Amino acid sequence: MxxxxxxxxxxxxxxxxxxxxxxxxxxxxxxxxxxxxxxxxxxxxxxxxxxxxxxxxxxxxxxxxxxxxxxxxxxxxxxxxxxxxxxxxxxxxxxxxxxxxxxxxxxxxxxxxxxxxxxxxxxxxxxxxxxxxxxxxxxxxxxxxxxxxxxxxxxxxxxxxxxxxxxxxxxxxxxxxxxxxxxxxxxxxxxxxxxxxxxxxxxxxxxxxxxxxxxxTTIPHEDAKLDIVTERNGDADITTFVSNDFFSVYKWEIDGTAKFEATAPYTLVSILDGEGVLSIDFDSTRIRKGDHFLLPNDISNWTIDGTLTAIVSTPPLN
CATH class of the missing domain: 2.60.120.10 (Jelly Rolls)
Structure with missing residues (x-):
């Protein structure tokens, strides 16, 4: 399963x-x-x-x-x-x-x-x-x-x-x-x-x-240059904070239903606020503030219904 x-x-x-x-x-x-x-x-x-x-x-x-x-x-x-x-x-x-x-x-x-x-x-x-x-x-x-x-x-x-x-x-x-x-x-x-x-x-x-x-220490100091982008996915705003040779980090702000496809070999998810339901194939699990989970390689699609904020990361694609 x-x-x-x-x-x-x-x-x-x-x-x-x-x-x-x-x-x-x-x-x-x-x-x-x-x-x-x-x-x-x-x-x-x-x-x-x-x-x-x-x-x-x-x-x-x-x-x-x-x-x-x-x-x-x-x-x-x-x-x-x-x-x-x-x-x-x-x-x-x-x-x-x-x-x-x-x-x-x-x-x-x-x-x-x-x-x-x-x-x-x-x-x-x-x-x-x-x-x-x-x-x-x-x-x-x-x-x-x-x-x-x-x-x-x-x-x-x-x-x-x-x-x-x-x-x-x-x-x-x-x-x-x-x-x-x-x-x-x-x-x-x-x-x-x-x-x-x-x-x-x-x-x-x-x-x-x-x-x-x-x-x-890097001398002189240089502020990191980020290209932060927010896109709409169903009832979710998906913000890409950073994507580089170390990791990619995103924010998911969901209010309704959002469907996702895996973009990396595995995905790390931390729910910072709210709650919802994570659906994988025909199985559903309640998720809520304070939960941390990993979506492994055999999960290519999932859906989240609810109102929540999550920070998500994936490994580098190299």
Whole structure:
């Protein structure tokens, strides 16, 4: 039987986490410092498990290795994508991620990390750090070493519904009061540049990675150029945020009925608001806010009836 693979969340405590994953989505979170929901993940630091059907209890990692046909018999050794929801109850550390080549050389073969953010909700006046002002590596290094963060860091006001593309090499950080869906390469490599001199429960400051950060930061900063397009499909508005060598990311806003055809070997779907019915052949499943599922390779067509908003991603077509 053809069926969507619904996935159990994997929660991660973070020094900057809070309770919004419970308050907004109703998740049963482990603590009041829950910072991340690894919603669709095959990363060893938090693999998702399937909660329905023939593969119930299997991890996404196991399916990738044991049932490659579900993913169109991919050539990649590892599942390439990771979908997270982040609750930035306080500021995240200012950080940067390496590209694939640098991560492979310096992080035991790990992937680099290009990512993007969809702002689900945020406090009035919320900001992100996105980029920096330095024009040369020497200037960047000087400002970092002097701790002159107000001069170095570029801050941007945000609002719900905004989308930001964060390629490897981009200095970035989520600000206080921000709830975000993040689509990224399946990597957990982060180089911290500045952490507000915070200490953990034991009184220790978190490690910084200044040498590596200086190595990989894009200088001068360049804003990503996106060609965001919205098209009508039945009773749905389909927005394409980005489509490149790492992933394609879309927003589905459905109010009624929309029919879809697969455009990639598999599709990752996160329901951010509303509810509806997912129909595959003659089988129907209720879907609602907080659900995350994967449509495997044997599903070429599906229909959604309802009123909902979803963020959707697919692997690169290469």
């Amino acid at each position: 053809k069926e969507a693979l619904f996935l159990n969340p994997v929660f991660q405590d973070r020094i900057w986490g809070g309770t919004k994953l419970h308050d907004y989505f109703g998740y049963n979170i482990p603590s009041d410092k829950t910072g991340e929901d690894w919603a669709i993940s095959a990363h060893p630091n938090g693999p998702s498990t399937v909660k329905n059907g023939a593969y119930q209890g299997k991890t996404l990692t196991e399916l990738w290795e044991e049932h490659p046909e579900l993913f169109g018999n991919p050539r990649e050794a590892h599942f390439p994508l990771l979908t997270k929801i982040l609750d930035a109850n306080t500021d995240l550390s200012v950080q940067v991620h390496p590209d694939d080549a640098y991560a492979h050389a310096h992080e035991n073969g790990e992937l680099g990390k290009t990512e993007c953010w969809y702002i689900i909700d945020c406090a009035d006046g919320a900001e992100i750090v996105y980029g920096h002002t330095a024009q040369s590596k020497a200037e960047f290094t000087e400002l970092v070493e002097a701790g002159n963060w107000d001069q170095l860091l570029r801050k941007v006001k945000i609002k719900p519904g905004d989308f930001y593309y964060v390629p490897s090499g981009t200095i970035h950080a989520l600000g206080t009061g921000t709830l975000v869906l993040e689509t990224q390469q399946s990597s957990d490599t982060t180089y911290r540049v500045y952490d507000y001199d915070r200490t953990d429960a034991a009184g220790n400051k978190r490690e910084l990675h200044l040498d590596k950060a200086i190595d990989v």
